[in-house]
Amino acid sequence: RKEVEQDPGPFNVPEGATVAFNCTYSNSASQSFFWYRQDCRKEPKLLMSVYSSGNEDGRFTAQLNRASQYISLLIRDSKLSDSATYLCVASSGGYNKLIFGAGTRLAVHP
Amino acid sequence: ETGVTQTPRHLVMGMTNKKSLKCEQHLGHNAMYWYKQSAKKPLELMFVYNFKEQTENNSVPSRFSPECPNSSHLFLHLHTLQPEDSALYLCASSQVAQNTEAFFGQGTRLTVV
Numbered sequence: 001r002k003e004v005e006q007d008p009g010p011f012n013v014p015e016g017a018t019v020a021f022n023c024t025y026s027n028s029a030s031q032s033f034f035w036y037r038q039d040c041r042k043e044p045k046l047l048m049s050v051y052s053s054g055n056e057d058g059r060f061t062a063q064l065n066r067a068s069q070y071i072s073l074l075i076r077d078s079k080l081s082d083s084a085t086y087l088c089v090a091s092s093g094g095y096n097k098l099i100f101g102a103g104t105r106l107a108v109h110p
Numbered sequence: 111e112t113g114v115t116q117t118p119r120h121l122v123m124g125m126t127n128k129k130s131l132k133c134e135q136h137l138g139h140n141a142m143y144w145y146k147q148s149a150k151k152p153l154e155l156m157f158v159y160n161f162k163e164q165t166e167n168n169s170v171p172s173r174f175s176p177e178c179p180n181s182s183h184l185f186l187h188l189h190t191l192q193p194e195d196s197a198l199y200l201c202a203s204s205q206v207a208q209n210t211e212a213f214f215g216q217g218t219r220l221t222v223v
Contacts, residue, residue: 004152032209043200043214044153051209087153096141096206097166102152 001026006088006101013108017078021104023071023088032091033064035073037084038103044087047073078108113137116201116215123191124223131186131218133201139213141206142184144176147217148197159184160206191222 006023013019025033033050048055050062050071061074071088088101114135123129135142144156158166159178173195175187184201198219202212 002152034211043216045214046211049209049211096160096204096210096212097155097158098143098204098212099155100145100153 004101010105025090030090034089036087114215135203139203
């Protein structure tokens with residue numbers, strides 16, 4: 001079983017749509033969780049950290065369910081500029097050993 | 111200069127060549143990493159250095175040899191690579207602490223011919 005698994009995508013949505021990405025992690029000892037964004041042929045960049053209480057940053061909301069080992073990302077009012085691959089990340093075997101999921105590709109169209 | 115910088119950005123090498131990838135971070139971090147990203151595959155963690163000490167070698171073949179002379183610099187020495195080693199090699203840095211993210215360099219796109 002992969003350590004971090006994500007929806008394979010791609011998700012093709014119109015502008016203004018709400019889209020949700022799901023992710024599961026296998027290591028119950030994981031302590032740090034993130035969502036990264038990666039544009040085509042670029043490096044991954046942090047989108048947001050994920051906390052047990054849930055957190056929101058503008059149109060983006062991240063949730064963590066430790067009991068189910070499940071992480072989610074909700075994007076509201078999608079913009080064309082949101083088109084990218086979204087990477088779910090969990091730590092493994094220590095704070096800073098970050099394991100990335102394969103990513104979910106999002107394409108927002110006019 | 112700020113952030114994480116990698117050189118070269120692109121590299122083409124033959125299977126008998128020896129080359130090195132360089133990474134430098136200007137963020138004052140104490141951990142550095144090498145990741146490999148192949149087409150249609152997730153980012154694979156290769157090596158982790160905490161406070162200049164290697165703490166993780168994720169079953170990487172010996173033809174990849176990392177070196178971390180100080181907390182700001184990280185190298186990946188390459189020798190006798192195979193065509194399947196062609197990929198984007200990403201360097202990252204972070205603090206060794208809970209809930210701290212990793213910052214990535216722009217990567218070196220390596221092609222082995």
